[in-house]
Amino acid sequence: MAVLDLDAMAEGIASTLRAALDTARINVYAHPEGIREAPYILVRPADPFVRYQRTFGAAGIAEVRFELLLNAGVQSGAGDSYRLMYEMCGQGAGTTLSVFDALGADPTLGGMVQTSSALDVGRPVLAEDTGELIALFPITLQHKRG
Numbered sequence: 001m002a003v004l005d006l007d008a009m010a011e012g013i014a015s016t017l018r019a020a021l022d023t024a025r026i027n028v029y030a031h032p033e034g035i036r037e038a039p040y041i042l043v044r045p046a047d048p049f050v051r052y053q054r055t056f057g058a059a060g061i062a063e064v065r066f067e068l069l070l071n072a073g074v075q076s077g078a079g080d081s082y083r084l085m086y087e088m089c090g091q092g093a094g095t096t097l098s099v100f101d102a103l104g105a106d107p108t109l110g111g112m113v114q115t116s117s118a119l120d121v122g123r124p125v126l127a128e129d130t131g132e133l134i135a136l137f138p139i140t141l142q143h144k145r146g
Helices: 006-020 080-089 099-105
Strands: 027-029 040-051 061-074 115-117 132-144
Touching: 006 027, 006 040, 006 061, 006 099, 006 132, 061 080, 080 099, 080 132
Parallel strands: 027 040
Antiparallel strands: 040 061, 061 132, 115 132
């Protein structure tokens, strides 16, 4: 039976993003703990998190869901946080911050999973506690169990 190494999957997502995105402009974190300097992308478990038997049989498929918390920082009044968020949520424009393009470049996340998909992103909202502009970007991983 293939291993569901959830920590390795979170690291695979973060590594895939770091390899494709301009990390001089945005930080990428694989775990919710620790110092987070905005702007950043944070990998965290989604709900439901793990479906152990999406399909049955010796080579059944498990489904693991994470969400990426996109944080464009506190608004400056010049629209900079929204411009950054739009760049992170955009696709195909050649930007070095497109999360969709970064994940699509290697859906196996460096060989960590069979495949992954990220098909939509939630609308940006202002976090009530910090005033930072955030959006949630779900990602679903498919992995053979056998």
